[in-house]
Amino acid sequence: MYLKNLHLLQFRNYQDQWVEFGAPKTILVGNNAQGKSNLLEAVELLSTLKSHRVTRDRDLVKEGAEWGRIVATLERQTGEIDLSLTLRRNGRRTVTRGSEALHRQIDFLGTINTVQFSSLDLDLVRGGPEHRRSWLDTLVIQLEPFYAHILQQYHQILRQRNALLKKIREQGTVNDTSISSVSRSELALWDAQLVTAGVRVMRRRSRALQRLTPISYYWHQAISGSTEKLEIKYLPNVPMENDDLELLKQAFLEKIQQRTIPEQHQGTTLVGPHRDEVEFTINQTPAKQYGSQGQQRTLVLSLKLAELKLIEEVIGEPPLLLLDDVLAELDLTRQHQLLETIQARFQTLITTTHLSAFDPVWLNASQILYVEAGHLSVHAW
Numbered sequence: 001m002y003l004k005n006l007h008l009l010q011f012r013n014y015q016d017q018w019v020e021f022g023a024p025k026t027i028l029v030g031n032n033a034q035g036k037s038n039l040l041e042a043v044e045l046l047s048t049l050k051s052h053r054v055t056r057d058r059d060l061v062k063e064g065a066e067w068g069r070i071v072a073t074l075e076r077q078t079g080e081i082d083l084s085l086t087l088r089r090n091g092r093r094t095v096t097r098g099s100e101a102l103h104r105q106i107d108f109l110g111t112i113n114t115v116q117f118s119s120l121d122l123d124l125v126r127g128g129p130e131h132r133r134s135w136l137d138t139l140v141i142q143l144e145p146f147y148a149h150i151l152q153q154y155h156q157i158l159r160q161r162n163a164l165l166k167k168i169r170e171q172g173t174v175n176d177t178s179i180s181s182v183s184r185s186e187l188a189l190w191d192a193q194l195v196t197a198g199v200r201v202m203r204r205r206s207r208a209l210q211r212l213t214p215i216s217y218y219w220h221q222a223i224s225g226s227t228e229k230l231e232i233k234y235l236p237n238v239p240m241e242n243d244d245l246e247l248l249k250q251a252f253l254e255k256i257q258q259r260t261i262p263e264q265h266q267g268t269t270l271v272g273p274h275r276d277e278v279e280f281t282i283n284q285t286p287a288k289q290y291g292s293q294g295q296q297r298t299l300v301l302s303l304k305l306a307e308l309k310l311i312e313e314v315i316g317e318p319p320l321l322l323l324d325d326v327l328a329e330l331d332l333t334r335q336h337q338l339l340e341t342i343q344a345r346f347q348t349l350i351t352t353t354h355l356s357a358f359d360p361v362w363l364n365a366s367q368i369l370y371v372e373a374g375h376l377s378v379h380a381w
């Protein structure tokens with residue numbers, strides 16, 4: 001797929017900026033805080049309807065404006081598609097594809113596929129499990145947009161179950177035997193729903209990782225020169241011996257029953273995929289604790305390359321790659337690995353403060369745009 005152009009209206013620090021992507025690689029160069037990442041964020045929003053930087057739409061709308069809009073033309077194998085996302089300070093959004101305003105935002109997902117790589121992605125290795133869950137979920141949504149709906153449903157059930165557990169705790173009925181029969185039957189209903197939605201989340205996460213890991217291993221070996229052995233393990237909170245639906249549901253329910261007392265004491269759900277973990281080890285040592293910066297970078301790069309390949313395999317078209325301030329941080333060998341993989345096949349948007357750290361091969365093959373204070377230009381300012 002190829003993003004032909006982008007039009008930013010009252011988005012972040014852009015007032016009214018049009019950009020035509022004239023080459024498979026575009027390098028956005030400029031000093032700090034000029035709007036480079038903002039532009040990548042706009043593409044991320046069209047792809048995932050989320051920003052990894054903020055959760056509130058009012059931060060995305062230009063200061064002083066009530067609404068902002070991101071408009072784009074995308075070329076896919078099936079033809080050209082016009083897209084737009086309107087953001088409002090009050091959080092209400094409008095999405096359109098072609099001339100059609102979509103009632104369900106979920107229907108918009110999967111139109112543009114992207115893989116992102118920014119310095120924040122090192123949190124994938126160093127940060128808490130929520131970073132790894134969110135990374136995995138974003139990947140699964142790209143592979144199967146309907147997963148966004150499943151995930152949303154799971155979190156809704158989780159919130160409601162938590163509210164009930166809190167109510168039970170506030171009523172001081174922490175001893176299981178003294179819970180009113182009304183609360184008990186209400187809780188049993190939520191248990192069943194949590195299990196049904198939870199196993200759908202777990203099975204999809206597990207399958208996506210199963211497909212991603214061999215590709216990641218391949219890249220990790222290639223980049224580390226076969227000196228290091230990467231292992232990726234899905235550690236679901238509910239033990240998952242195999243993919244059998246009924247066995248999994250049973251294991252889930254059993255674990256909930258074992259945690260009845262602590263759950264009611266703490267007033268929160270302690271069992272389920274919201275507590276899943278993904279473990280990365282290098283030569284049998286947890287990458288999180290012992291990996292050097294270089295090792296962690298190699299690991300994240302391997303994951304990103306694997307994501308590109310997997311999405312391409314599943315979708316049947318190469319996704320876009322968004323490289324936010326990370327390429328210059330990679331040494332030339334790793335830059336070459338990346339270059340060889342993406343070639344001209346994956347459209348890539350790259351931000352950087354300096355062109356000097358780049359391989360000349362990259363530079364010659366790229367469209368270079370200079371960014372200053374929310375304006376783009378083909379010449380240095």
Ligand SMILES: Nc1ncnc2c1ncn2[C@@H]1O[C@H](COP(=O)(O)OP(=O)(O)OP(=O)(O)O)[C@@H](O)[C@H]1O
Pocket residue numbers: 011012013014030031032033034035036037038039058059060061062063325351353371
């Ligand atoms: N809602 C907004 N309205 C107006 N300006 C905004 C808004 N949100 C962010 N900005 C401005 O955008 C700029 C930050 O841009 P961006 O994050 O794209 O930086 P960058 O060019 O990628 O630089 P860096 O290399 O530091 O990441 C800042 O000047 C900030 O004040």
